Amino acid sequence: MAEKGLHIALVGNPNSGKTSLFNVLTGLNQKVGNFPGVTVDKKTGYTQLDNNTGATLIDLPGTYSLYPRRADEWVAYKVLMDADEEIKPDIILLIADASNLKRNLLFCSQIIDLKHPVVVALTMMDLARKKGIEIDVQGLERELGVPVIPVNPRKNKGIAQLKKQLQQTAKHQFVPQQFDFIPNKELAADAIANVQHIFPHLSDYAAIHYLINHENFSLNDANQERIEQIEAEHKFNPVKTQAEEIMQRYTRIKTVMKQNVVEPDPLQKKLFTEYLDNILLHRVWGYVILMIVLFLLFQSIFWLAQFPMDAIDWSFSKLTAALNDFLPQVWWSDLLINGLVAGLNGILVFVPQIMILFGLITVLEDTGYMARISFLSDKLMRKVGLNGKSVMPMISGFACAVPAIMSARNIENRKERLLTILVTPLMSCSARLPVFTILIALVIPNTYFFGILSLQGLVMMGLYLLGTIMALIVSYVLKFFIQLKEKSFFILELPVYRAPRWKNVGITMVEKAKIFVTDAGKIIILISLLLWFLSSYGPSGRMNAVETKYAVLLKQPNTAESTKSITKQYNSEKLQNSYAGILGKAIEPAIKPLGYDWKIGIALITSFAAREVFVGTMATLYSVEESDNSTLKQKMEGAVREDGTKVYTLPAGLSLMVFYLLAMQCMSTLAVVKRETRSWKWPAIQLVYMTGLAYFMSLLVYHIF
Structure with a gap:
């Protein structure tokens, strides 16, 4: 039976290889939460040291010394000082970068002098060798008075020795020397x-x-x-x-x-990293390459995801057809097909795109290019009241605004941090991806320029760029209203370029897909089922009148074609008189100038729970109205207004995309902004300015096109 009582805290400087080691030791046995009482990411994982010894690993935020300044550094500091009431590690696993040893030894020596049981994992040994650095590991061990184990998490080297040393330290087989590093x-x-x-x-x-x-x-x-x-x-x-x-x-x-x-002579030949930086951080070519990288990122989302998405869509249309043929025509089969199955289709069809987006972002982070994006952007960011450190939360916002806003705590300047929090939700998160995908497929032709450039991919990239530009404009305006005077510095350590760890990319893709299906999926399914009820039932007087009217029509002698037409009209009128229909019709006058009908109005309301609910809402509404076996895209393509005109025209589609791009439709984001700013004032400002901006810009786009 494995013991699970051992707790190991991972500490080290930022970019020292701590996350790589954590991922290798824990694999997929990871959980992400918050440290008690603070909005700082808490990553924990489980590892097996040997057949009888298991351990919980706590990945503490990266810090350069035992003198904290930021919220995340205080978290690490309190754990190391034994001042955290909930986290009491048995061993400190200290990560030191062999290629930058002088800087890392400051933090190492401080922790060793606290007299906790410490094991040092020496990472980046391969990089140190490339730089011509040679380290006497045993000599270093004698000087520090604690065990030092060279490891390479990327190649799984030294991991077995590290686990063995941790186990020996836990069993007190290694007694640290009693001297201090300094008196x-x-x-x-x-x-x-x-x-x-x-x-x-x-x-x-x-x-x-x-x-x-x-x-x-x-x-x-x-x-x-x-x-x-x-x-x-x-x-x-x-x-x-x-x-x-x-x-x-x-x-x-x-x-x-x-x-x-x-150490080698500092005047020796430059490293490959420095040569690469001369190109990638060039004042002209650096920006050109950045635009190409982002362009390829958004093109790839369409190129790579098209086939698995079509396969999922086809599978669900076949499943719906089979269920319609097999099940009796009763309320529970209607709930199953038009509520549950339609909602599931709305979730799973977008998993390939979400996996690809997160996979590509992980590749950018792993290679070291993401930090260069921050460096390139600093000059532009300063002009709008931000700094280069704002770029990381904003780019993370392409994935999800919640962790992105939490990561803004790394920005020391309070004004820049607040501005970053206020504009990050304008970056197109993965929850908007399903909405953009289905609307682009509906209103943008699937044409290619020069055989490779997808027009749909270009529109997708245009939406992401528009979100970024609007974030910069809003920040520029808000900087005049937020009266906080504080000096700002931008100090960034650029990691070396490395090949991406494909296993890490794969783990991230699987984890993010799992989070989307479980977290967003719960909300989508719940709202799909609620919507099925609201769109299947209504005030008894109204519903009885519709039933009576069409019962008479269906009793008359009809051809198969006319029966199908009457059934479609019956379902449509029933939906309009349902609770959902009444709600949609009530808000229709406010959204009609934007080119939307009442069904889109219902989707706008449900999307305030989470944006990705749009697709589930549409799937449910159109399934209730048309119980045939066509896909959601086909149903939306055929959607018409009462006067016979198409609902999803180019102006209406673009207007709706812009609304979803700019509106604050995410309760989780508002909650995390309240937690980070410790006030309801800023989330309220965010909700008002983003919804107003979305309405005005959508109106503008609809009337231009």
């Missing part, structure tokens, strides 16, 4: 001794942190007051102590590096 006691000897009198378990270095940051730890009032007294009594200066500590650490690190690391 911490000498930094404030008397003050440290007095703090250790209150908290005997603290190391000298941990006691210094209690003197500096005790206000942020959950200590009782008496202990807080005692530490304040110690600070005053010994004239403890936090800034001076911190500066002295860092200076001493770098002096010792210099000695350690000299004894255990052979």
Whole structure:
């Protein structure tokens, strides 16, 4: 029986290979939530160290030192200081980048001086060798006083040795040396001794942190007051102590590096990464290449997804036909076919596109190109009140606005962070993809220029670009209204270029598809079933009148063609007099100027739960109205108004796409904005400005076309 009681915290500098190692150790046994009380991503996973020992891994946010500034750095800091009430790791798995060892050793040495059980995983050894860096691992182990294991998560090298060392450390088979990396006691000897009198378990270095940051730890009032007294009594200066500590650490690190690391002459030949950056970050070609990359991204969504989507659509039309032939004509079969099956079709048909979008975004992140997009965009971002760090949340917004808004916490400047949060929902998230796909297929011809450029792909790219441009315009306007004065700096570490890890890409695609089917799917199915009820039933007076009228007509002698026509009119009139029909008709005057009918009006209302519900709504409404075996696209193509004109014309289709592009139709996003800003004021502003902008732009597009 495996023990599941062991807890291991993963810590390290950003871009040190921490996520790669976490993914290799845990595989698909991962969960993403939030740390208690804060909106910071909490990734946990399960790994098997041997046949009898299992462990829970907690991936702490990346940080450069034990002096936190951002919300995510505070999360990692509190866990390491044993000040987090819920997360108490047994072992610290410390990730250090061998190709950038001097910088990584600062954080390593600080954590080692806290005297927790520590194992160091040395990543990027292959890159270090390419740079001509040679490391004496055993010598480094002696200097640090903790085990050091070289690993390569991408090639699965060193993982077995790492697991073995973690297991030995857990069983206390490795006893860390008692010396400190630097003489911490000498930094404030008397003050440290007095703090250790209150908290005997603290190391000298941990006691210094209690003197500096005790206000942020959950200590009782008496202990807080005692530490304040110690600070005053010994004239403890936090800034001076911190500066002295860092200076001493770098002096010792210099000695350690000299004894255990052979580095090449800095004037030696440039790395491949630097040559590539000369092209990809060029002031002209860099932007041209960026546009080509984005163009290929959106073309690929159509090129690659077309066949699996057609196959899913065909399968569901065959399933619907089989169920119609096999099941009796009763209410529960109607619910099953026109509620459940229609809703399921609306979910599964878009899984291929969502998987492809997330797969391609993961490839961009894995290769290191995503960070270059931030770098290229900084100059433009500053002009509209943002900075280069805003690009990552905004690009993440192409996937989903909820984690994208949460990732804006990496932006230190409060004004830039707030602006990023307010405009990120304008980026076209994957929930809009099903809406765009079906509308583009309906109103844009499937033509190709030069045999390869899809017009539908170009329209899709145009929508994504329009969302981005509108986000920049809105940010430029809002920067004059948000009165927060704070200096802003953009410091970004560019990771080296690497081949994408296809296993990681595959895992991400499967995970995102699973999240879409389970999370969005629940809402779509629920609303599909609710809509089936609202569109199948209505006020008894109205429904009885329709029943009576068509019962008489159907009793008369009719041809097969006229019976089919009367049945279609009956279903249509029944739908109009249902609860859903009454609601749609009530809002029709407000949306008629945009080119929409009452059915689209119902979809707009249900989409406020989640945008992707649009397709499920349409599937249910048209299935209730026309119980034939045609696909949703065919039903929407044949949809006509009362005067016989087509519903889905080019102006109406473009207008609807623009509405879905700009409107705030996502309850989850509003909830997360409230949580991040700690106020209902900003989500309310977001809802009003985005809905108003969507209405005005849709009106404009409809009348232009």
